[in-house]
Amino acid sequence: MxxxxxxxxxxxxxxxxxxxxxxxxxxxxxxxxxxxxxxxxxxxxxxxxxxxxxxxxxxxxxxxxxxxLEFVPRSDTLIKHIFFSVVKNSPAELEDLLQCPMDPNVDDPRFPPFDRTPLLHAAHYGYAECLDLMLEAGADTEARAHNGGIPWITPLNCAAFFGHSVRAQLAITWC
CATH class of the missing domain: 3.10.20.90 (Phosphatidylinositol 3-kinase Catalytic Subunit; Chain A, domain 1)
Known part of the structure; x- marks a missing residue:
């Protein structure tokens, strides 16, 4: 025991x-x-x-x-790194950043599209390992992008819209 x-x-x-x-x-x-x-x-x-x-x-x-552990204080450098690790589909780098620990729900107004979290980017690109890590870290599954004023794009909607059915299933499992 x-x-x-x-x-x-x-x-x-x-x-x-x-x-x-x-x-x-x-x-x-x-x-x-x-x-x-x-x-x-x-x-x-x-x-x-x-x-x-x-x-x-x-x-x-x-x-x-x-x-x-508390989240590390937000910094422009760390925020940039977490977004780039998702966009580059680098789960090892993303895991290292989340181990800091870093808040998985950061957003960066300078990183287009401007209203997305790293989880939404992972769902958009269909990167399963990054998506899984973000969900495991407690990323908000209801975080919404407001592309053109349409407040319906959640990670699940995003994955389904872009044809990532396996990723959509993963998002459903975590919800």
Whole structure:
């Protein structure tokens, strides 16, 4: 069994079967889905006081601590990078930015089309891995673009409109 405690208080959050948790990434997903923790990008798991990477195995660990992370302050540079990582279809770069952790719902008035979030760009281009990462990070699935004053373009509408049926299904799954 793996005991998960809050980092600052030491209060127990959960006791989970170790055999169901091969790595830290899986633990973070379980804590988010079953125990109300924020998405994995805003969680830091500490073992013996050291931060554990998402791909770190935890089957032999008996206790970890959960630390909740705040989003990094917005900066023009980071905002530009998150948009370019989506438009370039670079999920590895996007994952690194979300690990900062960076708010997945940023918008940039200088990045055309001017009213889109990174999630809307991922849906528009049909980039499944970027779309999945943005959804996993907690991006707003109801964020709307107002192209020409039409306030109906959500990520789901966008994916369906541009013929990305698999991506539309992914967006439906997360809604």
């Amino acid at each position: 793996l005991r998960v405690c809050w980092c600052l208080s030491g209060e127990e959050l959960a006791v989970l079967p170790s055999e169901e948790l091969p790595d830290v990434r899986t633990l973070k997903k379980v804590l988010h889905e079953r125990h109300g923790a924020p998405p994995r990008f805003r969680q830091a798991i500490l073992g013996n006081g050291c931060r554990m990477a998402d791909d770190c195995g935890i089957m032999q660990v008996s206790q970890v601590e959960l630390l909740l």
